[in-house]
Amino acid sequence: MRGLPPALITAIVLVAGFAACAVQFPNIASTRVVGNLLTDNAFLGIVAAGMTFVIISGGIDLSVGSVIGFTTVFVALAIERWGMPPLVAFVAVLALSAAFGAAMGAVIHVFDLPPFIVTLAGMFLARGASFLLSTESIPITAPLYSTVSDFALRLPGGGRLTAIAIIMLVIVTGGALLLHLTRFGANVYALGGSRATASLMGVAVGTMTVKIYMLSSLLAGIAGIVFSFYTSAGYSLSAVGVELDTIAAVVIGGTLLSGGQGSVIGTFLGVLIQGLIQTYINFDGTLSSWWTKIATGILLFGFIALQQGLVALARRPLTKRAGAAS
Amino acid sequence: MQNSPDPALPLLEVRGISKSFGAARALQEVDFTLRAGEIHALLGENGAGKSTLIKVVTGVFPRDAGIVRIRGEAIAPRSAKAAVAAGIATVYQEVNLLPNLSVAQNLFLDRQPMRFGIVREGEMRRRAKALLADFGLDIDVAAPLGNYSVAIQHVTAIARAVDLSARVLILDEPTASLDRHEVEILFGIMRQLAKRGIGIVFVSHFLDQVYEISDRITVLRNGRLVGERETASLPRLELIRLMLGRELAETTSARASAGEHRVREVCASFENYGKAGYVAPFNLELRHGEVVGLAGLLGSGRTETARLVFGAERADGGKARVEGAPVRLQSPRDGVRHGFGYCPEERKTDGIVAELTVRENIVLALQAKRGLHRPLSRREQDEIARRYVKMLDIRPPDPERPVGLLSGGNQQKVLLARWLATSPRLLVLDEPTRGIDVGAHAEIIRLIRDLCNDGLSLLVISSELDEIVTYSDRVVVLRDRAHVEELAGEAVDVGNILAAIAADSVAVALEAHT
Numbered sequence: 089m090r091g092l093p094p095a096l097i098t099a100i101v102l103v104a105g106f107a108a109c110a111v112q113f114p115n116i117a118s119t120r121v122v123g124n125l126l127t128d129n130a131f132l133g134i135v136a137a138g139m140t141f142v143i144i145s146g147g148i149d150l151s152v153g154s155v156i157g158f159t160t161v162f163v164a165l166a167i168e169r170w171g172m173p174p175l176v177a178f179v180a181v182l183a184l185s186a187a188f189g190a191a192m193g194a195v196i197h198v199f200d201l202p203p204f205i206v207t208l209a210g211m212f213l214a215r216g217a218s219f220l221l222s223t224e225s226i227p228i229t230a231p232l233y234s235t236v237s238d239f240a241l242r243l244p245g246g247g248r249l250t251a252i253a254i255i256m257l258v259i260v261t262g263g264a265l266l267l268h269l270t271r272f273g274a275n276v277y278a279l280g281g282s283r284a285t286a287s288l289m290g291v292a293v294g295t296m297t298v299k300i301y302m303l304s305s306l307l308a309g310i311a312g313i314v315f316s317f318y319t320s321a322g323y324s325l326s327a328v329g330v331e332l333d334t335i336a337a338v339v340i341g342g343t344l345l346s347g348g349q350g351s352v353i354g355t356f357l358g359v360l361i362q363g364l365i366q367t368y369i370n371f372d373g374t375l376s377s378w379w380t381k382i383a384t385g386i387l388l389f390g391f392i393a394l395q396q397g398l399v400a401l402a403r404r405p406l407t408k409r410a411g412a413a414s
Numbered sequence: 415m416q417n418s419p420d421p422a423l424p425l426l427e428v429r430g431i432s433k434s435f436g437a438a439r440a441l442q443e444v445d446f447t448l449r450a451g452e453i454h455a456l457l458g459e460n461g462a463g464k465s466t467l468i469k470v471v472t473g474v475f476p477r478d479a480g481i482v483r484i485r486g487e488a489i490a491p492r493s494a495k496a497a498v499a500a501g502i503a504t505v506y507q508e509v510n511l512l513p514n515l516s517v518a519q520n521l522f523l524d525r526q527p528m529r530f531g532i533v534r535e536g537e538m539r540r541r542a543k544a545l546l547a548d549f550g551l552d553i554d555v556a557a558p559l560g561n562y563s564v565a566i567q568h569v570t571a572i573a574r575a576v577d578l579s580a581r582v583l584i585l586d587e588p589t590a591s592l593d594r595h596e597v598e599i600l601f602g603i604m605r606q607l608a609k610r611g612i613g614i615v616f617v618s619h620f621l622d623q624v625y626e627i628s629d630r631i632t633v634l635r636n637g638r639l640v641g642e643r644e645t646a647s648l649p650r651l652e653l654i655r656l657m658l659g660r661e662l663a664e665t666t667s668a669r670a671s672a673g674e675h676r677v678r679e680v681c682a683s684f685e686n687y688g689k690a691g692y693v694a695p696f697n698l699e700l701r702h703g704e705v706v707g708l709a710g711l712l713g714s715g716r717t718e719t720a721r722l723v724f725g726a727e728r729a730d731g732g733k734a735r736v737e738g739a740p741v742r743l744q745s746p747r748d749g750v751r752h753g754f755g756y757c758p759e760e761r762k763t764d765g766i767v768a769e770l771t772v773r774e775n776i777v778l779a780l781q782a783k784r785g786l787h788r789p790l791s792r793r794e795q796d797e798i799a800r801r802y803v804k805m806l807d808i809r810p811p812d813p814e815r816p817v818g819l820l821s822g823g824n825q826q827k828v829l830l831a832r833w834l835a836t837s838p839r840l841l842v843l844d845e846p847t848r849g850i851d852v853g854a855h856a857e858i859i860r861l862i863r864d865l866c867n868d869g870l871s872l873l874v875i876s877s878e879l880d881e882i883v884t885y886s887d888r889v890v891v892l893r894d895r896a897h898v899e900e901l902a903g904e905a906v907d908v909g910n911i912l913a914a915i916a917a918d919s920v921a922v923a924l925e926a927h928t
Contacts, residue, residue, distance in 0.1 A: 278519075
């Protein structure tokens with residue numbers, strides 16, 4: 089529906105980047121590499137889908153990285169030390185993270201506080217709580233974990249579509265449908281347009297705010313579980329700074345940081361672009377992996393400049409009109 | 415009688431509404447009656463209480479006293495949403511819709527047609543298209559609302575309001591940003607809705623439009639009801655008299671003997687100066703030792719002229735000269751550099767810094783003019799503050815008191831002192847006596863004359879015609895964002911100003927009369 093043109097630009101950048109990489113390293117154009125790309129970035133894709141809702145609604149959620157960290161530690165402890173069955177541990181941690189997000193949303197709405205501050209507090213809170221649980225890395229040895237790690241759909245050409253990649257694809261698809269096809273999704277855009285106006289038009293702004301942050305934290309919790317599958321461990325220092333990678337992916341995906349426009353598909357492409365840069369650097373072998381950050385930074389700049397340009401273009405005919413009106 | 419809706423009952427009945435904000439009484443015992451199927455203009459100058467009345471009726475502000483009835487049934491909405499539920503919808507000048515959503519989503523937000531939890535996009539678009547077709551609009555409803563002109567956004571807002579089963583439609587300055595053709599379309603829609611039995615409240619400061627569209631007129635002044643008339647039987651001059659509160663008969667010659675005709679040097683001149691959609695190009699000469707008054711109704715382009723002159727708004731055509739030399743006025747900084755000062759109308763928000771002391775407020779503009787690297791020493795500051803506190807008789811005479819604690823008149827004096835400290839050649843005052851008690855009024859007026867005798871050039875905006883006549887050497891009259899008349903010398907009197915505001919034809923008639 090909306091925000092597709094910027095997402096289209098993201099898609100073009102991704103395809104062009106992929107083609108350029110494939111020219112230099114023909115091996116990149118294989119299902120094996122693509123499958124790994126999806127697996128390595130599964131947790132990022134999941135959390136970024138949630139962040140897309142938050143940013144379109146005009147907010148921001150800085151707590152997601154810490155929630156992922158907390159989730160991995162909680163799951164590891166629950167399974168390894170407290171003897172919970174993994175599925176029970178998952179349900180418990182998801183309930184916790186959803187409640188955490190709902191609480192942040194409620195605070196933002198009731199006290200009319202900037203989301204930046206509230207989720208910053210949430211970020212410290214969740215990270216602190218994970219340190220409180222344990223400061224060491226706890227390996228998870230439950231049989232479910234090896235089963236999940238071994239499970240994969242064979243792709244033609246030797247690639248593997250792993251379970252966590254599938255989870256991510258399902259969530260991204262579900263998120264896109266939720267955003268573009270439901271009343272909830274329309275209200276998310278409405279909030280991003282103007283909270284005051286949306287409220288005047290009958291949108292229950294408070295409930296929406298609580299639900300949006302709840303969704304973001306819930307998806308961060310799922311991302312945390314996926315991350316624990318990926319590393320087979322829980323560690324309170326995992327996913328430090330991931331909130332920023334996530335925001336970068338959302339913005340590169342064409343979502344307006346000021347809210348009101350964007351798409352989950354764009355965000356997914358933004359995640360893949362970051363993954364592609366990492367893959368390129370791995371293939372090259374001589375580059376420091378920090379080049380990922382530098383390239384991401386340059387891309388971010390590019391996309392923000394592009395959005396400003398598009399916004400200015402969109403405004404121009406209106407001012408011309410106003411001028412002609414008299 | 416109360417139970418069944420009686421067709422003879424007025425659609426919307428407002429009785430004895432009062433509303434105060436702190437000590438300020440915004441509305442006092444106001445009555446308002448809207449019949450089904452009529453277009454009723456609600457008029458009044460700035461501060462008359464129009465918007466307060468609308469906000470009280472629609473539940474945005476709670477009321478202190480009074481009753482609101484719809485078809486005889488008392489209602490007390492607590493929010494705009496509750497007012498909509500009661501059948502009163504408001505469309506504000508700045509369209510309260512979401513430009514980032516599609517037209518269809520805007521029309522059906524929160525009430526989209528659904529199936530299995532999914533919005534039926536096709537059905538929603540079909541309905542949106544059908545709804546807008548009723549209003550003579552055939553547009554792509556899937557495109558973002560922001561892509562369309564303000565006129566179409568207005569129509570969309572009205573369509574949404576009507577579709578939410580509004581019986582009373584309040585249009586607050588709907589035509590302010592529309593061109594002539596768009597206004598025609600809007601009027602067509604308004605007439606059609608009135609025919610369907612909807613009562614429309616039309617707030618506007620364009621009197622031509624009021625006469626073209628409205629059946630009846632209610633005029634407020636200073637929070638009180640001053641008249642409710644049939645439009646057809648209310649001459650325009652009479653209407654302006656109601657709005658401005660002046661008897662034409664008492665065209666006092668209370669004018670100070672300002673009009674001795676010595677030739678004064680031109681301080682600043684503007685030739686064909688204007689900005690499209692803001693103020694039509696005008697010629698204006700401001701001379702040393704002379705007060706030029708700007709008169710006109712609210713929205714006639716007075717403040718806009720002042721902002722162009724000062725450089726707060728960029729002109730898109732014409733020439734400006736200061737002491738004969740061409741200058742470019744692109745920003746307030748340019749204005750200040752050329753020796754201009756500007757005291758805006760909104761003293762509280764645009765002028766004084768309430769938390770700072772009298773001294774700090776006074777030296778603000780001078781310090782800005784000198785630049786940060788040449789700070790005024792505390793001794794110089796004290797000296798300047800003391801001088802102006804004495805000269806303007808600011809009370810209490812304590813330069814270290816926060817300005818917020820001073821009365822309105824004294825705040826205005828502090829603002830004046832701020833600009834006087836920069837030794838300006840031209841001072842623009844926008845409504846210098848608004849919100850000031852009567853005693854301070856006279857004092858400000860005396861100050862204006864004194865400053866002028868010292869060779870300063872003054873451009874003063876005021877809605878108080880008595881006042882403007884008292885201190886002005888010349889008066890420029892504005893109507894519909896254009897300078898329509900310049901009165902000088904003997905011609906400066908309230909009658910002539912009123913006539914010029916009302917219409918050319920009346921002005922000609924009056925001129926023939928004198």
